Structures are given as C-alpha cells and as structure tokens.
Amino acid sequence: MYQKKYYSDFEAKKLICDIGKRVYQKNFVAANDGNISVRVGPDTIWTTPTGVSKGFMTPDMMVKMNLDGKVLAGNRKPSSEVKMHLRVYQESEETNAVVHAHPPVATSYAIAGINLEKPVSPEAVVLLGRIPVAPYATPGTEEVPDSITPLIKDHHAVLLANHGALTWGRDLIEAYYRMESLEHYALMLTYSTNILNKANELNCNQISDLIDIRNNMGIKTGGVPPCDLPQQQVQQEPDKEAVIQEIVEKVTKRVIEQLQKGGAL
Ligand SMILES: [Zn+2]
Numbered sequence: 001m002y003q004k005k006y007y008s009d010f011e012a013k014k015l016i017c018d019i020g021k022r023v024y025q026k027n028f029v030a031a032n033d034g035n036i037s038v039r040v041g042p043d044t045i046w047t048t049p050t051g052v053s054k055g056f057m058t059p060d061m062m063v064k065m066n067l068d069g070k071v072l073a074g075n076r077k078p079s080s081e082v083k084m085h086l087r088v089y090q091e092s093e094e095t096n097a098v099v100h101a102h103p104p105v106a107t108s109y110a111i112a113g114i115n116l117e118k119p120v121s122p123e124a125v126v127l128l129g130r131i132p133v134a135p136y137a138t139p140g141t142e143e144v145p146d147s148i149t150p151l152i153k154d155h156h157a158v159l160l161a162n163h164g165a166l167t168w169g170r171d172l173i174e175a176y177y178r179m180e181s182l183e184h185y186a187l188m189l190t191y192s193t194n195i196l197n198k199a200n201e202l203n204c205n206q207i208s209d210l211i212d213i214r215n216n217m218g219i220k221t222g223g224v225p226p227c228d229l230p231q232q233q234v235q236q237e238p239d240k241e242a243v244i245q246e247i248v249e250k251v252t253k254r255v256i257e258q259l260q261k262g263g264a265l
Pocket of ligand 1: 033162163
C-alpha cells in the first residue's frame with residue numbers, strides 16, 4: 001500500500017523546478033505554457049506562477065495556495081489554470097501532484113476529440129488505462145475544472161478538448177511520468193494507426209491480465225480500454241446463420257419424406 005507522505009516546502013519547490021525543466025525540454029509546452037503543482041498538506045499546495053517558462057524557473061518564484069484558491073505565500077500570481085489543479089486535489093484525496101502541459105501529439109487527439117484508448121501497448125494499459133477527452137472549456141474559467149470533474153475519480157490522465165492534457169499522481173514523479181507516457185502512447189498510436197495503417201489491438205483477456213498487474217501495483221484508477229474478445233473465443237460462439245441453415249435443411253428433409261410417404265410426390 002502506498003504510504004502517504006507530503007513533500008516539505010523546500011522539496012516541493014525544488015522538485016517543481018526540476019520537473020518544469022523536463023516538461024520544457026521534452027517539448028511538452030511552448031513559451032510560458034503549462035503548470036505544475038504539488039500538495040504539501042491536506043489543504044495546501046505549491047504551484048508555478050503565471051507568465052514564466054517552465055524551463056527557467058527558480059524555487060523563489062513558486063506560489064503557495066490553499067485548496068480554496070487563496071494565496072498563502074510567494075510574490076507572484078498563480079496561473080489561472082491552477083483552478084483545475086485545485087479541483088483534482090479536492091476530488092482525489094490520494095493525489096499529491098498535478099501536471100498540465102500541451103504535448104503536441106496528445107493535444108492533436110484533444111483537438112480531434114478522439115479518446116486515447118485503443119489498446120495497442122501493455123504499458124499504456126497499465127500506466128494510463130483509457131484517456132478520455134473532457135469537453136471544451138474557455139481557458140481560465142470555472143468551466144475548465146467543471147469539465148474534468150466527472151472524470152477525476154476514475155482516471156489519472158485526461159485530454160482537454162482543443163487545449164492540452166492533464167495528469168495527476170500520488171507524487172510528482174508519477175504525475176510527470178503519466179504525462180510522458182501519454183505523449184509516447186499518442187505518438188505510437190499515430191504511427192501505427194495513421195502511418196503504417198495497421199494496429200493489432202490487445203484482446204479482452206490480455207487486457208484483463210494487465211488490469212490485474214495494475215491492481216497489484218496499488219493503482220485503482222485509469223479505467224479499462226474498450227476491447228474485443230480473443231479470436232478463438234469469437235469462433236467458439238455458435239454461428240446463428242449456420243444453426244438456422246441446419247434447422248431449415250432438417251425440416252425440408254422431413255417435409256419431403258412426409259410428402260413421399262403420402263404419395264403426393
Ligand atoms: Zn493550458
């Protein structure tokens with residue numbers, strides 16, 4: 001079972017800067033896009049300020065807030081997008097970190113309104129499950145947290161329509177890795193589905209085994225991707241048309257026999 005432990009203020013601020021560099025260097029954001037937060041108490045977080053590149057942050061830039069959105073410490077203003085972070089912490093007690101970015105491949109799925117859920121990669125099934133697209137909401141408004149609220153309990157990664165992606169986890173590394181895995185999965189899906197034009201999907205039995213692995217890792221959220229039964233099982237299902245054909249043949253034979261007996265033929 002995962003042991004709940006909050007980061008100290010010092011650790012949280014430093015870790016946010018480290019992860020900010022990775023997010024920026026991995027091209028998950030451009031310019032000043034994206035935001036990161038970390039929970040340091042039941043009702044308090046540290047988060048990134050508005051208007052700075054995530055690749056060039058220092059710990060003194062961070063803003064401390066409570067879950068009602070009140071600034072408790074720091075000289076800068078938080079991002080208006082912190083509202084969706086606050087909503088995730090309010091809805092999910094086990095969440096201790098949230099990452100928001102605009103990774104280009106995954107965001108393209110968000111623009112197309114396509115859920116990331118095709119089961120092509122065991123890692124994606126275990127680490128991400130299925131990633132739904134939350135309805136479009138005007139950035140910075142309360143509509144954004146409202147759009148993701150129904151998805152928070154069952155998932156730990158969502159796409160924001162025409163906007164970007166949001167991931168969360170029990171610590172900042174987990175939340176960040178989910179963002180990395182999400183973009184990687186989106187890229188593999190694009191190559192297989194749209195460039196090679198062939199994607200062999202995992203079947204329901206294979207997915208069920210992966211969900212068992214996920215449960216053993218103590219991960220209860222993520223959802224289950226839609227799947228098909230294995231080919232063997234599909235073939236074992238009785239073929240309705242063949243059964244009907246067999247009955248028709250038997251009945252026809254009986255009728256002919258009866259008619260022959262009666263001398264009508
Ligand atoms: Zn954004």
